[in-house]
Amino acid sequence: MKKLRAAVIGAGYFSHFHYDAWSRIENVEIVACCDTDEGRGNSVSAQYNIPAVFTDAREMLDKCEVDFVDIVTRPDTHLAIVEQIAQRGIAMICQKPLAPTLDEAKAIVDIAMRARVRLMVHENFRFQPWYREIKKMLDAGTIGNRLHTISYRNRAGDGYGDDAYMARQPYFQTMKKFLIHEAGIHTIDTFRYLGGEIRRVWCVTRKLNPVIAGEDTAISIMEFEKNGLGLYDANRFNESTSEDQRYTFGEVMVEADRGTIRLYDDGRLTIQMLGKAERDHIYAHSTKGFAGDCVFTTQQHFVDGLIANSPFETDGPNYLRSLAVQEAMYRSAESGQWEAPILSKGVNRWE
Secondary structure, eight states: OOOEEEEEEOOSTTHHHHHHHHHHOTTEEEEEEEOSSHHHHHHHHHHHTOSEEESOHHHHHHHOOOSEEEEOSOGGGHHHHHHHHHHTTOEEEEESSOOSSHHHHHHHHHHHHHHTOOEEEEOOGGGSHHHHHHHHHHHTTTTOSSEEEEEEEEEBOOOOSTTTTTTTOGGGGGOSSOIIIIIIHHHHHHHHHHHOOEEEEEEEEEOOOTTSSSOOEEEEEEEESSSOEEEEEEESSSBOSOSOTTSSSSEEEEEETTEEEEEOTTSOEEEEETTSOOEEEOOOOOOSTTTTTHHHHHHHHHHHHHHHTOOOTTBHHHHHHHHHHHHHHHHHHHHSSOBOOOOBTTBSSOO
């Protein structure tokens, strides 16, 4: 099979997980990379054997014939980049957050749909191996057929002190909407993946580190449309006891009418049926790449979808549903009331 030719825009911290994953996907060839910082572009070019380096995305797209583009830049750059790519009719995968605001995210999705180009959001947490396995167990009825609760607890421990976030992603300090917008969106998408669509949410937020602009702590209850509740408890200030806080990014408990599935912070999964002892559930998970090698799995899903012309799990409209829940959480934090996701003006669906 002929390899898909691709270009990557962005050469910052997280892009290295993307470049590494692309280098291990057999039917993809990265032919060009771009970053406004020429030194960073040259660095990834040398490390991943990429033949062409650019500092201007438009020039790269004009000069390089590619089948798709991977966008790994700051959210406030995405709209202009997506417009350029869509004008050329090229498929794309774009890092989250998709945009700084919901309206801008809607505009991005609209641009891609009007141009009839494939767009997938690089929402990778649902592709972590433990969540893929939990989904299989839920679909098989391993712990029953009626979901009670999905509970997620995270203590990232990277958000205390005056230098919080500066080493990896310094712009985190200035984001007015931070924890839920940047990290909580992962859990929203994962909850939707495991438990289905969310009817309404209640949320409270706090800012524990005074040097940052946005919230760094949140507790939220989410009510699923079918059965059960989701409990989100996240705090980037305090620490966990995990040896690697960035492997599973927290602990999860899934409870249903016949038992419980538990995810531990080292990737271990267990099953406890009602009236029985907890037992290990054996499955494969990797320490390669990022968080169980979920970047690789995400990008492989994108490539498979392009080749087969099959749907992306996290296409634009799907991701907007997660963003609608995110915005309901922020509204709830302001109002103190339960809030429902608003998907479009006056209508609870995308039209």
